[in-house]
Amino acid sequence: MDRFPKAADVDFHSPLDLSKAATAVLDDEGRISGWGSSAQRLLGHSPEDMLGRPAARLLAATPGQRLSGLCRAHGPRSTVLDLCCHDGRTVRAAVTFAPLAHRGPAATVVVAADLEELRGWEAQLAMLQGLATESPVGLTIFDTDMRVVWGNVSTDLELAGIADYVGRPATDLFPEGEFISRHHPPDEEQVLEHVLTTGEPIIGMHYRGRAPVDPVREHVWSCSYHRLQDARGELLGSFEESLDITDRYRAQERLSLLVRAGKRIGASLDVRRTAAELADVAVPQLADEVLVDLPPAVVEGRQPPTGSAPGHGLLRMHGRTQDEFRTTPVSYPPSSPQALSLATSRPVVEASSPGAPDGRGPAASHSCLFVPLLTRDAVLGLATFRRSSNPDPFGAEEQTLAVELAERAAVGIDNARRYTSQHEAALVLQRSLLPQHLPEQNAVDIAYRYLPADSRVGVGGDWFDVIPLSGARVGLTVGDVVGHGVHAAATMGRLRATVRTLALLDLDPAELLTRLDDLVAQDAESSEEDGPGDEALGVTCLYAIYDPVGGRCVWASAGHPPPIVADASGSVAWSALAPGPPLGLCGLPYENVELSLSSGSVVAFFTDGVVEDRRTDIDSGIDRLAHVLTWQRCPVEELCDRALSTLPPGPQADDATLLLVRTRRLDADHVADLELPSDAAMVAHARTHTERQLAAWGLSDLSFTAALVVSELVTNGMRYATGPVKLRLIRDRFLLCEVSDTAHTAPHLRRARRDDEGGRGLFLVAQVSQRWGTRYTSSGKTIWAELALP
Template identity: 45%
Template structure:
């Protein structure tokens, strides 16, 4: 058959280049039925598509093919050779055919794609000029082919014939997509058309398996228009060479680069293990499992070496190319025992990555005793696997298994190197997460041990609190709160926030909280207490500056600083005195439901020094609600501080009957996710002491008034039904009033408070406080305060704006029914 030479083309005129009729194309399904028949096939054999589609292809054969030969042909991915066909006019026609087997895809059944060239069946002398021109322009050692302007092959060199495993006669007259049936080759034809249109050389990289192989190869293709002297394109030259090693090396580098950003995004062991599994699917493996030693469950150090015998591992993560991970025989979180000699244990014992094929004795012996794994290997066709130990800083943490069943190519040694790199990166991140989890658990334990375990009983306010540690990335901070009963039925409310996070911040918080408790015990006013606390923080900061730098791996202590709010509420007068050291002002909700932020002077944070703290006294109606908090409650990426404060006031204005519910409502309204900073929240609803439970007398500056004071106190106790406390109360009144008249300055005032306990207070205008001392054997005085201390639960003194107050507190007997609980027996 004579060949039609495609006409010469001017660059830019590539319309209608591809003439489908220049080759016969037929598809035949798995049952031998013709499913497609093009114009070239009609031209070759004379049958129209309507005559052939749906008919058995065997009717076209001039000779029958043996059944055994047909079965052997069905196993081939490609076949080429000559076939004797019968023309409608009954003459015999021998045709050179190239047949490609197409696998089922996306519901499409498998089929054979058969093609035969109708043109260019014999080389012509003018082809040699094109070949010579192309050789001058192509690189030496490349596979080369020369095509006409219809993209049909004219000539090829030995390297091209070897790479495609076809002779020149098999390929001549065919387009690239007909000679190799692969979607990537259509991309090459588009590049060749672009070269025709532009007249400029083009470059394309194709990813196609070599004939007879399943592994994808990368081919660098250089397409060159071959021109006449007048610039007309008379052909296309193509040269290509295999760059597969560079391609796979680049893919490995890209996977490793991706691992550095995707693995270890959080300090969570399970999440890190899952990130390793997710990264390897589907580019590298078809199924990945990550199993960790049980010792990591409690964040302990992994034991050295691996114990003899079976080893129990916990499945931390797995991932598959199949939805639902059906290959897995162990669910995440479950523990499985791996026998001695199994591939995962061999990797743990040796500390090396190992490569296996499904037929290796280690795999067959393991699966012979494990039916579930044997079924998974059989059902999914797993053909190769790698087991890689997770090792970091000399400790073995677990093992990761990579398996392939959908990837046609088995794992190779270079895959084993990549698996080791991925596992090494993941192991370091898992170890970091494990160490952080252990350190965070220590810090949280320390933090909770330093916070109040239970709020003390007192009658001045109803209180509820919440404490939320920061999220894992920020670490535990130094927020704290306290409710401190004071003398005179008063109560101190404290909220503070230490700068920084970690164990050092928690320890600093413990020192400051202890200091506040100590200073509160001596009844300092809020502004004076913050001044003493400021001095303490300044000393701690100076000590830290003078300390040697921490050793390698030790936690940096950073600067020492804090903010604090200290408030004292008196239920007898309804007065609340508040002082701030760099801390957010509290919110107040009055009984009528009005919520607002208190406008208070804010002093500098603790540790800066130099500026005084100012206390503000406010009178609160009974049932008022005070909300004290740290700034972590207000911080949010979604809104600014003003919006958070407004939302806080709106939520507090709801004022549920139970403070416990209100605490939950506040956190739910202001927190959208795990907080980035610690949060301490303290809600206090004020109470007022009944005036019938407070008795006050002005005492004349006359020693004779002591007796009358005792009588008045005794009478008041009788009125309260506290006759049992009469003896001790008369002694305390006598001692404290006598001392005030003798050593202090008028006016002198006696006050009895019947709260949970009985409080006796004597106030005077002197600022000099008494102190208790041991009286010597022959001393006539000095035993009064000693007796008071021995007979009462507590005593002390506090400074006031008018002078001082000395107080003593007696514990009252508890009613027998006070702790009685009625049990519901129904």
């Protein structure tokens, strides 16, 4: 059966072929006795003009003797002659003279063709011959039924004999291959059908498979498909051009792999994740599995050990992603290729490698490549590239690629190790600076949560504190330092200590923030000589004082979000007063905000990490936290958990600190007030009142000491102040004795001499009490002392 029935319609004839060339017949005298239509087409002379005339008239500047010699030759002779056309042009032609055996009217047959046309045909013929026999481009022709008709020498070599495939479907050429280009039909039969149906060529599709002549190594070809038609436009079939681009394709893959590795490996600053990134980049393009073996010290962020045996005491991490990564201990004997690679700091290739030495690795593989993870300082570990499904061994270029990937991974692991060490140091510093245990208070019930920022960001500068104050009051503070890292943590610790020191001076919140603002501004000025970047600039802070006797809470804010309050009924409110400027800016003065809180109210102090992130604006976060506080009857520990459970999932971009305070009030059973007129005789009355109150509270053992303290404090107030004096006794975790007067003069502790009549009162108070001090109010001052309960 003719597999290419239209092939006869294609003109493959030479211009000198009798079916195309100009022909004429000469007699034995050199006259034209025959003049064909093809000769008329070439030179334009009609038969009527040429028959019987000498052929020499057609020659341009060529002697007639040469023509006579060509006609009388005993065999065919060819030459190049300039022939005259009917319109006066000259055509250079290739002419062949073929003498006949007999002489007479038809003695010689002359065949002529345009020389340029002949040379063009010869060049095309040489090109076609080269494509068929010498070109590296594989050419395959298919008929209209998509069956193989013909293939050139390149195709013949790839298929180990094209003759075995003639007449078979196109899909039989590489049955296990696949197209790896997109947006085209999935197999060759559908590609050819598309080309035959639409006439649209498909150019540059990449086809991957194994050639019959080389079944072990995978090849990649660039294939193009075209439709074949004759001069009349009738369909002949199709043909395929294929070029083996395996080396170029693999070079491009290696380049793209390095580009992808540069973007992905080492971006996480996490040792395990960096190992997972190496595996994710290298699998499956370079290897079927990647194992990373590291010393435990490197995984924990410490310096790699020195002096230990290569390959001993490592942790193997294997998997495609960080979630899939598993860690198992592994050790290699000194004679193993792994130990050799670590000892020599060079890659080692092993074919048909067994499983892991501990017996927990995968089964045998075709080839393994061991590459040490090197930095300038030390060998961090070992990367193993393993092939199990790909039988090709690791070539020189692939080894170079694996070494480059290992170098990138080593830099990423070393950076992650150093960062982990610094992060752990900062985290330890920060935790040591934050309160480890909050003091127990009868005034409030407290719960707190602190969530550090994601490890890639670094620890932040959030802080909080609960400070016991005189008069059973409690100071509550929360703040935030701009920035992350060790400097932010150190700045946080310094500011927290400063706030605690100022709070113990019994300053009101606005005055405390004013003094703190001055200190931060002075620190900023003194640090300008050391360069920019002081984390103390832009610090926010909120400080509040709660007094359980009257349920009064006073707070002031330096750029910090105000607290949210949920009263005992569950209704939630927050202050409409805008916070003052952050610390260190020396801007507007700070103002106190006073709230009256019912017993059982819940007050939420928080940093912006609780209510704001990249995905949530601060208003939405405050609404979310306020909704949680409507469940204020729950224990504060449970409320803390509820509040943090509403945070968006994923790593925290900033520290989040939440301090919840449920308030209590001290009733009449715990507080006794007595107002005394300014009369020295009232000192005895104050002592008697104190003794009776202590007896009522069951604290008679403290009567003598308490009466002494009250006597001295009341005497001091009446001596140096004008107006009435107020005595308050508070039974809390201590017995508190407070005497308030209208004077603003500061009492001073003195050591009286033997001959002094006074000056021993405060000295006695300081000796018998645990603590004593003075706090100032808008109407005067209060001197207080704490006595330990028996």
